[in-house]
Amino acid sequence: MRDVLLVAWFELFRAVRTWRAVALLVLYGVASAGAAYLFAEFVGLLEQAIADQLGVARTETPGAMMQDLLDSEQLLDVLSAMTGSSGVAEQLLDIPLPALFFLWLGFLLVPFFAASASAECIATDTRTRAIRFELLRTSRLELVLGRFVGQLLLTAVASATSAVVIWAVTLWAMTGVPPAPLAGWLAYYAVRTWFFAVPFVGVGVATSQLTTSSAWARVMAIGLTGGSWVAYGVARWMEEKERVPMLADLALQLLPQGWIRDMWSPGMGWLGSAVACSALGLAAVSLGYLRFHRRDL
Amino acid sequence: MTPALTLKGVSKRYGRGAKALDAMSFTIPSGSIAGFVGPNGAGKTTTFSVVCGFLTPDEGDVDVLGQGPFVPGTFKGKLGVLPQDAELPDRHTPVELLTHLGQLQGLGRGEARREADRLVELVRLGDRRNARIATLSHGMRRRVAVASALCGSPPLVLLDEPLAGLDPAQAYSLRDNLAALRGEQTLVVSSHNLGEIERLCDWVVMVRDGRCVREGPVAEVTGATAVSRWELGGPVPLEALRQALPEAEVEVEGPTLVVRSRGRGVGEPDQVAKAVMACLVEAGVPLRGLSRGVGLERRFLDDE
Numbered sequence: 001m002r003d004v005l006l007v008a009w010f011e012l013f014r015a016v017r018t019w020r021a022v023a024l025l026v027l028y029g030v031a032s033a034g035a036a037y038l039f040a041e042f043v044g045l046l047e048q049a050i051a052d053q054l055g056v057a058r059t060e061t062p063g064a065m066m067q068d069l070l071d072s073e074q075l076l077d078v079l080s081a082m083t084g085s086s087g088v089a090e091q092l093l094d095i096p097l098p099a100l101f102f103l104w105l106g107f108l109l110v111p112f113f114a115a116s117a118s119a120e121c122i123a124t125d126t127r128t129r130a131i132r133f134e135l136l137r138t139s140r141l142e143l144v145l146g147r148f149v150g151q152l153l154l155t156a157v158a159s160a161t162s163a164v165v166i167w168a169v170t171l172w173a174m175t176g177v178p179p180a181p182l183a184g185w186l187a188y189y190a191v192r193t194w195f196f197a198v199p200f201v202g203v204g205v206a207t208s209q210l211t212t213s214s215a216w217a218r219v220m221a222i223g224l225t226g227g228s229w230v231a232y233g234v235a236r237w238m239e240e241k242e243r244v245p246m247l248a249d250l251a252l253q254l255l256p257q258g259w260i261r262d263m264w265s266p267g268m269g270w271l272g273s274a275v276a277c278s279a280l281g282l283a284a285v286s287l288g289y290l291r292f293h294r295r296d297l
Numbered sequence: 298m299t300p301a302l303t304l305k306g307v308s309k310r311y312g313r314g315a316k317a318l319d320a321m322s323f324t325i326p327s328g329s330i331a332g333f334v335g336p337n338g339a340g341k342t343t344t345f346s347v348v349c350g351f352l353t354p355d356e357g358d359v360d361v362l363g364q365g366p367f368v369p370g371t372f373k374g375k376l377g378v379l380p381q382d383a384e385l386p387d388r389h390t391p392v393e394l395l396t397h398l399g400q401l402q403g404l405g406r407g408e409a410r411r412e413a414d415r416l417v418e419l420v421r422l423g424d425r426r427n428a429r430i431a432t433l434s435h436g437m438r439r440r441v442a443v444a445s446a447l448c449g450s451p452p453l454v455l456l457d458e459p460l461a462g463l464d465p466a467q468a469y470s471l472r473d474n475l476a477a478l479r480g481e482q483t484l485v486v487s488s489h490n491l492g493e494i495e496r497l498c499d500w501v502v503m504v505r506d507g508r509c510v511r512e513g514p515v516a517e518v519t520g521a522t523a524v525s526r527w528e529l530g531g532p533v534p535l536e537a538l539r540q541a542l543p544e545a546e547v548e549v550e551g552p553t554l555v556v557r558s559r560g561r562g563v564g565e566p567d568q569v570a571k572a573v574m575a576c577l578v579e580a581g582v583p584l585r586g587l588s589r590g591v592g593l594e595r596r597f598l599d600d601e
Binding site: 003006007010013014017018125128129130132133134135136137138139294296297 | 349374377383385
């Protein structure tokens with residue numbers, strides 16, 4: 001366990017000093033900022049529509065009609081689309097809207113960031129054989145787990161960065177959003193997005209064990225991540241249409257996206273999903289390790 | 298005493314290509330500085346990689362320090378390696394990297410940091426200790442890699458071309474540092490520079506086409522204990538020498554006296570030298586030069 005933590009800490013430092021990882025982190029931060037700004041604009045448009053319906057004057061700054069917005073059917077429709085459930089959406093109306101947006105955005109973006117960044121964590125060092133310096137001193141399993149934990153730490157940094165960016169952009173672009181509660185909810189939801197990212201970090205670490213080309217590992221990781229969304233869509237369609245329900249149910253258990261609905265839960269129901277996502281991440285890493293522990297390095 | 302390293306019939310083939318190792322067998326005694334020499338493609342780097350567990354042999358046995366094949370968990374801090382073709386993790390400074398490797402070998406953080414400080418001074422990188430490895434020259438990186446192999450003073454150290462890429466002053470200094478470890482640690486040094494091996498090592502393993510073709514003490518392999526050449530400044534007292542050395546072959550090649558011992562005992566060369574010197578002094582013949590053996594390079598070329 002000590003070796004796993006040592007490798008993880010070293011891996012985090014290596015990653016944040018690698019321009020690709022930093023570029024991805026910056027890109028993710030910029031994407032979060034842009035998305036937060038667009039979300040504020042979207043809230044403004046909804047409020048203008050509500051103002052028109054109520055026959056009152058339009059407001060200049062998004063958030064000025066927040067209470068009217070929270071009471072509106074339009075918002076409930078938006079939240080139902082975001083969470084995939086009108087029942088869950090109704091339970092979320094007490095939570096600051098930007099925090100809900102952050103969680104939705106995290107579910108959408110963090111998997112790609114996590115898979116892409118973690119895909120080079122072993123492949124590059126295998127190609128340059130730099131991995132030998134550590135492999136002489138620790139087992140292959142501890143090295144892989146250490147790199148996995150290191151990438152999870154990097155993903156935590158990314159989630160935290162995104163939360164801070166969205167908090168700052170929201171306070172700048174919107175009015176009527178109390179800063180402290182928003183910060184609390186963002187921090188809480190950052191933990192959920194991080195757990196949701198675990199399987200995708202696992203996918204990246206798995207592909208990184210299969211090849212010595214970091215580019216190829218990244219292509220595989222992003223392909224599998226995108227493919228998981230497609231598979232999720234198909235499984236949901238099969239579930240709704242009651243086509244091969246056993247297969248649809250199995251797919252929803254094995255795909256991280258199948259646990260999203262519980263991740264939206266306002267109570268502690270999301271913890272079960274967190275455990276499931278962690279297990280899926282470890283399973284993905286293990287699949288890569290089946291090849292890695294036997295290969296010549 | 299248990300040998301530091303033993304290979305018995307180790308074979309390794311890459312894919313469907315030719316065998317990189319073909320029943321490689323040799324033994325390295327504990328406490329020695331052993332040269333591991335052979336032409337390009339002879340299997341030196343592959344042998345090191347097999348010993349370290351980076352490559353899995355197709356067949357054969359590897360015994361490290363009398364404890365069986367190398368396993369990182371159980372051999373923590375007992376084996377150091379300078380891989381020839383591995384790049385260093387270059388996002389870190391030498392001290393950060395060496396501290397990390399020291400910790401992985403089981404040292405506490407403070408102890409690992411002190412060891413890293415000692416090593417950067419040993420390889421003369423004290424002034425670049427906090428520079429990113431990516432910014433260091435090839436020779437400096439090589440020295441960091443050597444330092445990593447010596448980290449924690451492991452009892453067995455494998456060095457694949459340790460002096461490659463170093464300037465003469467750096468090479469001299471590092472050779473001195475390695476020589477100072479004689480008797481304390483077992484070093485296995487792979488190199489193309491046979492003169493360097495002859496100066497540094499007391500044991501040699503010669504490999505060719507994935508096999509060991511000769512092994513033993515350097516003096517024995519080069520014949521230093523068996524042949525001596527004396528360059529003289531006057532007539533050779535041949536009869537007196539033959540009487541003084543009845544167990545040796547004594548010949549004259551121009552101005553050079555060649556003495557070949559028939560035995561290979563360690564004490565014999567000194568007895569030969571004493572007898573020859575006594576004869577020369579008695580005959581009043583000046584001595585202008587003396588060499589022993591044929592040299593590792595000559596021996597290596599003769600074997601081809």
